[in-house]
Amino acid sequence: SAVISQKPSRDICQRGTSLTIQCQVDSQVTMMFWYRQQPGQSLTLIATANQGSEATYESGFVIDKFPISRPNLTFSTLTVSNMSPEDSSIYLCSGGPQGTHGYTFGSGTRLTVV
């Protein structure tokens, strides 16, 4: 299965600034997704990162706040824009070939906004 490298692993950011999280996959994958996970809670899907086109966002998440890029089948970024303390969370990317369902996850980015 694919291996996903995610960075940074953690960061502490000032409110009002933006942070870009990167995910690099060691092989081409059809599907890539971005999730948010509050400590001690489940994963909430932010969006599906589509290669060469705009991401598909879930209800409650918008492009202006969480712009996503996916320039090719091995790389994606998520930006958390104009951050507030409420954005403090763990952000995870995942991916895999379409139809496999057992997607691989990155190790996560623990974001603290102060």
Next chain:
Amino acid sequence: GESVGLHLPTLSVQEGDNSIINCAYSNSASDYFIWYKQESGKGPQFIIDIRSNMDKRQGQRVTVLLNKTVKHLSLQIAATQPGDSAVYFCAETDSSWGKLQFGAGTQVVVTP
């Protein structure tokens, strides 16, 4: 036994015993169900999946049972080991989209 903590329900299991983790899913249109294991500070790791046209699937030390009538999924871990201590999530997907919806999760604590 099983108890509800501040966030995740917790299942305490003695080493060597079998564990049963339960999950209720919501979407009757989901056609794949997956179990993930998440250790502290790591991303979720795929354990096993099952398609909706099956009611049981076995892997290495794990068995997943699916009851579509009551929308219930369970993961059985045989001879639980300390390395099985983690949070376990079920997830469901409608394969036409491929995206996963995760359940609430269960914290498994293995005691010696």
